[in-house]
Amino acid sequence: MKASEGGTRRVCFLLKVREDRLDEYRERHKAVWPDMLEALRRAGWGNYSLFLREDGLLVGYLETDDFEAAQERMAGTEVNDRWQAEMAPFFEAGRADEAFAPLEEVFHLD
Numbered sequence: 323m324k325a326s327e328g329g330t331r332r333v334c335f336l337l338k339v340r341e342d343r344l345d346e347y348r349e350r351h352k353a354v355w356p357d358m359l360e361a362l363r364r365a366g367w368g369n370y371s372l373f374l375r376e377d378g379l380l381v382g383y384l385e386t387d388d389f390e391a392a393q394e395r396m397a398g399t400e401v402n403d404r405w406q407a408e409m410a411p412f413f414e415a416g417r418a419d420e421a422f423a424p425l426e427e428v429f430h431l432d
């Protein structure tokens with residue numbers, strides 16, 4: 323993770339969605355619960371995107387001032403507990419929140 327202008331950090335991570343659950347995963351993300359969206363915003367997850375490849379590789383990107391603190395704030399919410407419980411079966415590694423290991427940023431062009 324590298325700090326960009328204003329102390330904001332760009333964070334990228336990888337997860338693996340089970341290939342037999344790709345269509346349902348896409349559908350679930352067309353209707354993310356409003357209280358989950360609000361919790362992410364309040365926790366400091368900005369400019370958050372997920373990109374999904376046909377083999378299930380999921381790339382997540384977000385911007386935040388402090389990723390560890392943003393994760394902790396989300397972990398302390400009831401809506402996150404419910405969302406993670408529903409999403410866990412979609413991932414090969416189990417709970418998605420346990421696999422959020424940020425990638426090292428090696429280049430950035432403003």
